[in-house]
Each structure stands twice: as C-alpha cells, then as structure tokens.
Amino acid sequence: MAGKDDDGDKTVFGGPLPGQRPQDWARPAPGPDDGRTAIGGPVQGGSASPFGQPPGGNPGWGSPPAEGQTWIGGPARPSQPPAPQGHQGYPGGWQPPGQGGHSPFGPADPSQIGRAAGPDQRGFFPDIATQQAPQNRVAPRIPQAQAMQVRDLGAASSANPLIASAAPLLILLGRLRTGLVELQVAPLMEHVTREIDRFERNALSHGVNPHEALVAKYALSGTADDIVQNLPGADRGNWQQYSMVARFFHKRDSGVGFFQEAEKALYASAQNYNLLELMLVCLSLGFEGQFRTMPNGAAELSRIRSAIYESLRRVNPRPDEDISVMWTPVVQGRARRFGAIPVPAVAGIAAVALVAAFATLLTLINRDAAVAAEDLRGVALDAPAIQIDRTPGAVYVAEIPQLQRIRDAFAAEIADGRVGVEAKGDYIAIRVGNLQLFDLGSVTVKPGFADLATRIAEVLNAEPGPILIEGHTDNVPVSGRGRFKDNYQISAARAEGVAEVLKPLLKDPARVTTEGRGEDDPVADNAKPEGRDANRRVEIMLAREGTYDAPAPQEAAN
Incomplete structure (x- = not known):
C-alpha cells in the first residue's frame, strides 16, 4: 500500500515530475537584492517586506530572472555564468521553475498561452474535437422590385378604411424596415408617391372625412420618410431632399407634427378612432420621429404607444379572451335521462309523431272542406254576377333630380x-x-x-x-x-x-x-x-x- 509520501512524485494529472526528486530542499544564502520589494524599490527601515519575498522565505522561488529585469520592473541581478552543476541544494541539475533553468514544459512563449499542451496541440484529451466557432450566416437580399409587389388583400383587409386603403404601403414599409431589401431610392420614391396618392383616393371613396384623410396622409408620409431615411444606403440624400412630407405638404416637421396630430386626435378618440389606429400601426412599424435621437426616447415612445392603445381600448373594448366560448366542463357520472335512450332519439320520435298527426288532421279537414265547397257552389248558381267599376289612380310624375x-x-x-x-x-x-x-x-x-x-x-x-x-x-x-x-x-x-x-x-x-x-x-x-x-x-x-x-x-x- 503506498504511503502518503508517494503522492509527492505525482503531478496534477498523476504523472511523475521530470528529473530526479530533490532530496534536500536547502535554503540558499540570501542575496544582496533580498531587501527589495515586489516593485523593485528598497524596503524602508532596512527590513524586507513580506510582499516581495517568495513563499516560505525561499529566495529561489519567484526571484528575478538573470536577463536583467525583476518580475515587476526592479533592478536586475548581476549576470553570472551558468554553473555546470545543479543549483545549490538541488541535486542532479534539476532546478525549480523560475531559477533560470529550462522549464519542463518548454520555453515561455506568450503565443502559446491558452492553447493545449503537447506536440500535437491536443493536450491530455486528444479524442475531443475542437468545436469550430459558428459563422454568421448572411441573409439573402430581396430585390426592391419584388418587395414593391403587394397584392390587394380584398376581404382579408382591415375593417378600418384608413388601414385598408394604406395596406399595400404599410406592407412595403414593413419589408423595408427589415433591412433586407436592396435599396434603390429613385424608383422607391416614385412608387411611394403613387401609393400615398392612391391611399388618399381610396380613403375618400370609402367615405372618410377629407380632413381625417389628409391627416392620415401626413402620418403615412412622415412614416415613409422616417423609415427610409434611417436605412443603410449611399443615396439617401435624395430622399431627404425630396421627402414625402415636403412633396405633399411643403413641410419638414413630421418628426414633431406626427405626435402633435396624435395628441389632437386623442382629445376625441371616439371620432378619430380610425386615425388613431393607423397612427398606432405607424409607430409599430418603426416611426420614431423626434424621439430617435432624444435621451430616453424609447421610453417616451413606449408611453405614447400605450396611451393611444388604451384610448382605443376604451372606445372599443377587446372581446372575450376565452379560447373556447363553451368552456363550461361537462359533469360526468350523472344518470342518463329516459333510461338508455338518448335525448336526440326521443326528440326525433316525438317530431315524427307530431308530423303524422298533423298530416292526418289536414287530410280529414280538406276532405270535409271540399264537400262543403261543392254544396255552396250549387246554392249560388242562380245569383247575378256582381261587377265593380274601379277608377284608375293618379299617375305619379317623379321630379327630375x-x-x-x-x-x-x-x-x-x-x-x-x-x-x-x-x-x-x-x-x-x-x-x-x-x-x-x-x-x-x-x-x-x-x-x-x-x-x-x-x-x-x-x-x-x-x-x-x-x-x-x-x-x-x-x-x-x-x-x-x-x-x-x-x-x-x-x-x-x-x-x-x-x-x-x-x-x-x-x-x-x-x-x-x-x-x-x-x-x-x-x-x-x-x-x-x-x-x-x-x-x-x-x-x-x-x-x-x-x-x-x-x-x-x-x-x-x-
């Protein structure tokens, strides 16, 4: 059975230390530099500081190397020729680490720090394959012409006439917001201009108030400007010069005006329900306006969106959120009514009996009625015919509109x-x-x-x-x-x-x-x-x- 001293020959992983085990860990005589601290300066008071000495008072561990520098930057020891024999107190030429001898792990190379040891650079676990760092996948770009092709939603569109009229433009802005569309400002500008004009015509044809349609057009123009002007691209300056708000309204204040119009609409949220809902959609698509560069702008935008949403919910509450309308559980274990006959079967039999009784009575009544009618016709054969002279009514002449x-x-x-x-x-x-x-x-x-x-x-x-x-x-x-x-x-x-x-x-x-x-x-x-x-x-x-x-x-x- 191995003694407790046998563990001294083992490394961290259980292998023997290289070289001969030292027999006598003798302490060498203190050198002339033993009075220096870890920073390299002399100790005040003539006594050595404990923070600059090696553990156990042994100056051989952690002492400065012979190349001319201390560990932290103190003065170097005088260079001495290497001794042919081992260090004092360490037989067989073996030296502990840090004494100028060769380390059993090879020369100190900063480029090898953090890598596995061994000639094949796989260390003690060669069977474990090194996991390669995942590479970022580049998302494919969407051609702008394809992104601008939006089908009419038809019956699947919103009940809000403003959102239904702006659906193609909103879908396009949502695609642009992803940043995956190949941006070409000139054709995009013409397309967005036509869509905004078409939105206004469709909104008016749906019976929307002209002022409400004009404010909605302003909100859509500002949203398009805010999203496109903040997309990555080299020719966004053309859009900034000929923005939608400047084109339709001769203004450049949509970053502030959008929120001013929203605040006006909130004073009469019931009358402006459709407009507020469209503005909430614009904010959800990424319109930030003046809050894009303001401190705490994201929190302020969240507050405004919550205010609009709560105002809409007060006008039109959400329906019941139950997944199933008939969620009441069925109580099991009760005795079945009418013995073993199910209720639908009983109801069907009763309906058939009722129809049969009705048909029987109807046949009897019709037969008796036919006999009575025949008797009446025989009574009235000799009566003179009665003629009623009717005066034609006045012809109404409609007034021409x-x-x-x-x-x-x-x-x-x-x-x-x-x-x-x-x-x-x-x-x-x-x-x-x-x-x-x-x-x-x-x-x-x-x-x-x-x-x-x-x-x-x-x-x-x-x-x-x-x-x-x-x-x-x-x-x-x-x-x-x-x-x-x-x-x-x-x-x-x-x-x-x-x-x-x-x-x-x-x-x-x-x-x-x-x-x-x-x-x-x-x-x-x-x-x-x-x-x-x-x-x-x-x-x-x-x-x-x-x-x-x-x-x-x-x-x-x-």
Missing part, C-alpha cells in the same frame, strides 16, 4: 368638353378648365369666357342655393419671386377673377363666395402633363337641395 336638370341644361357644353358637371359632397360642381379661363401663369380671365359665363349664369339663376367658386392648381411650385408666393394664392386669385365675371350676370350676387384650394384636391395624376392640365381648373359649386336652409318667403321676395 337637380343634378340631372343641370346636366341637361349643359348638354351641349358637356358634349363639347368645355364643361363638366358632377356631384361633389354637398355640392354640384360645374368644372371649367384653365385653358378656357386663363393664360399660363395669369389670373386674368380671358375675354372668350364671356359667352360661357352667360350660359352658366342662366343655369345658376334657375337654381336656388349658395354658390362657392373654388380655384385649383397642379403640384408644380411657383418660383415665389412674383406677386404670388405659392399655389394657394394663385388659386384664390383665379377664383376671384371668375367670380367678378359671374356676379354681374346673377340676380343675387351675394350668393357667391370664393376659395383657393391650391394643389390639395387633384382629379388626375400630377406626374403626367395631361394630369396637371386637368388639375388646373375652376369649379363653380352649387349647394344641393336639402343641404341648406331655404330663405323665408318674405326674404325671397325681397
């Missing part, structure tokens, strides 16, 4: 393409193109409009109600160096010019008011020249019957 009357009145002008008549909200719009009214860039009415103005005045004199004259332009901005600074001023001046021609021809000029709408209400695509020509127009709006309070008889007489 107001829109049809006006279209009939302008039948010749509509056929020539000089005038267009259509219903527009609470008004009937008589639309006249700019080519018949003004020269390019002018607000002075052409003399050739006089005959058409007389014809329009004749029709308006025959129809009661207020008259609103609206001027419209395309989306091409003015230079701002002339009399008019923007399209709104030009459209208002053109509406005033048409009103000045029509008022003298009307019986009641006080019916006329004017308004400039600029490029806010296009009827065609401004991206095409013919579309811009159609958008430059003047509309003479006649209030529809029933949408205004008719004047009293005395006022009408005056």
Whole structure:
C-alpha cells in the first residue's frame, strides 16, 4: 500500500515530475537584492517586506530572472555564468521553475498561452474535437422590385378604411424596415408617391372625412420618410431632399407634427378612432420621429404607444379572451335521462309523431272542406254576377333630380368638353378648365369666357342655393419671386377673377363666395402633363337641395 509520501512524485494529472526528486530542499544564502520589494524599490527601515519575498522565505522561488529585469520592473541581478552543476541544494541539475533553468514544459512563449499542451496541440484529451466557432450566416437580399409587389388583400383587409386603403404601403414599409431589401431610392420614391396618392383616393371613396384623410396622409408620409431615411444606403440624400412630407405638404416637421396630430386626435378618440389606429400601426412599424435621437426616447415612445392603445381600448373594448366560448366542463357520472335512450332519439320520435298527426288532421279537414265547397257552389248558381267599376289612380310624375336638370341644361357644353358637371359632397360642381379661363401663369380671365359665363349664369339663376367658386392648381411650385408666393394664392386669385365675371350676370350676387384650394384636391395624376392640365381648373359649386336652409318667403321676395 503506498504511503502518503508517494503522492509527492505525482503531478496534477498523476504523472511523475521530470528529473530526479530533490532530496534536500536547502535554503540558499540570501542575496544582496533580498531587501527589495515586489516593485523593485528598497524596503524602508532596512527590513524586507513580506510582499516581495517568495513563499516560505525561499529566495529561489519567484526571484528575478538573470536577463536583467525583476518580475515587476526592479533592478536586475548581476549576470553570472551558468554553473555546470545543479543549483545549490538541488541535486542532479534539476532546478525549480523560475531559477533560470529550462522549464519542463518548454520555453515561455506568450503565443502559446491558452492553447493545449503537447506536440500535437491536443493536450491530455486528444479524442475531443475542437468545436469550430459558428459563422454568421448572411441573409439573402430581396430585390426592391419584388418587395414593391403587394397584392390587394380584398376581404382579408382591415375593417378600418384608413388601414385598408394604406395596406399595400404599410406592407412595403414593413419589408423595408427589415433591412433586407436592396435599396434603390429613385424608383422607391416614385412608387411611394403613387401609393400615398392612391391611399388618399381610396380613403375618400370609402367615405372618410377629407380632413381625417389628409391627416392620415401626413402620418403615412412622415412614416415613409422616417423609415427610409434611417436605412443603410449611399443615396439617401435624395430622399431627404425630396421627402414625402415636403412633396405633399411643403413641410419638414413630421418628426414633431406626427405626435402633435396624435395628441389632437386623442382629445376625441371616439371620432378619430380610425386615425388613431393607423397612427398606432405607424409607430409599430418603426416611426420614431423626434424621439430617435432624444435621451430616453424609447421610453417616451413606449408611453405614447400605450396611451393611444388604451384610448382605443376604451372606445372599443377587446372581446372575450376565452379560447373556447363553451368552456363550461361537462359533469360526468350523472344518470342518463329516459333510461338508455338518448335525448336526440326521443326528440326525433316525438317530431315524427307530431308530423303524422298533423298530416292526418289536414287530410280529414280538406276532405270535409271540399264537400262543403261543392254544396255552396250549387246554392249560388242562380245569383247575378256582381261587377265593380274601379277608377284608375293618379299617375305619379317623379321630379327630375337637380343634378340631372343641370346636366341637361349643359348638354351641349358637356358634349363639347368645355364643361363638366358632377356631384361633389354637398355640392354640384360645374368644372371649367384653365385653358378656357386663363393664360399660363395669369389670373386674368380671358375675354372668350364671356359667352360661357352667360350660359352658366342662366343655369345658376334657375337654381336656388349658395354658390362657392373654388380655384385649383397642379403640384408644380411657383418660383415665389412674383406677386404670388405659392399655389394657394394663385388659386384664390383665379377664383376671384371668375367670380367678378359671374356676379354681374346673377340676380343675387351675394350668393357667391370664393376659395383657393391650391394643389390639395387633384382629379388626375400630377406626374403626367395631361394630369396637371386637368388639375388646373375652376369649379363653380352649387349647394344641393336639402343641404341648406331655404330663405323665408318674405326674404325671397325681397
């Protein structure tokens, strides 16, 4: 049985130490540098500090090497020629580590620190294969043309008309937000512009309030700008210069304006439910606006999203969250009713018996009724025939609707393409193109409009109600160096010019008011020249019957 001293020949893993086991661990005489500390300075007071000495007071362990440096940077010992025999007190030429001899583990190489020992660099466990570091997989990029192909959701779309109208654009922004789409700003800008225009038309066709649709268009434009301008890419500067908000609203404040509009909508969350829900979707897609670079911006965004969500839930609470409607458990072990016959079988037998009884009684009654009817016909054969003279009722002549009357009145002008008549909200719009009214860039009415103005005045004199004259332009901005600074001023001046021609021809000029709408209400695509020509127009709006309070008889007489 091995003694307890046999363990002294073992290493950490059980192997014998290299070389001959030392027999006498004699302590060598202290050297001249034994009075230095670990940093290399002399000890104050003439005594050696215990923090600079080797364990057990043996200066052979941990003493500075003979190359001229201490462990931490103290002065070197004087170099001495290597002794041919072993160190004092250590027979056989074996030296403990740190005494200038060769280590049994080879020379100290900093590049080998942290690697396995042994000639094959596999250490004591060669059978364990080194696990390779996983390589990051590069996600495939999606072509932008493919990302812009979004199908109409149809019946699967949202019940919210704003979200349903913006679904293709929202899906595209969600794909761009992933960062996997090959960004090409120029075609993407044109596509997003068309989608925003299409959103506004679809929202208005769904009966959305025009102001609500305009705010939703502003929110979508700001979301598109915020997402695209923060995507990686080399040509984002073009988008920053021609952003959607600047293109449609001539502003660059969507980072702040989005949250201001959301705050306004929260004051009447029931009336603005659809708009708030769309804004919540925009925030969920990644719109951050002014909070993107603000300290604690993420927490503030989370607070705003929670406020909008809670406001929507107060208007429209969530349905019951139970997975199954009929979740009540069935109690087992009760005795079955009606013995061993199930309830559906009993109900079926009862129904068959009831139908049979009904058919029997119906047959008996019909047979007796036929006999009685035959007897009655024999009684009334000799009675004279009774004839009833009926007076034909009055024929109702429906009144021709107001829109049809006006279209009939302008039948010749509509056929020539000089005038267009259509219903527009609470008004009937008589639309006249700019080519018949003004020269390019002018607000002075052409003399050739006089005959058409007389014809329009004749029709308006025959129809009661207020008259609103609206001027419209395309989306091409003015230079701002002339009399008019923007399209709104030009459209208002053109509406005033048409009103000045029509008022003298009307019986009641006080019916006329004017308004400039600029490029806010296009009827065609401004991206095409013919579309811009159609958008430059003047509309003479006649209030529809029933949408205004008719004047009293005395006022009408005056």
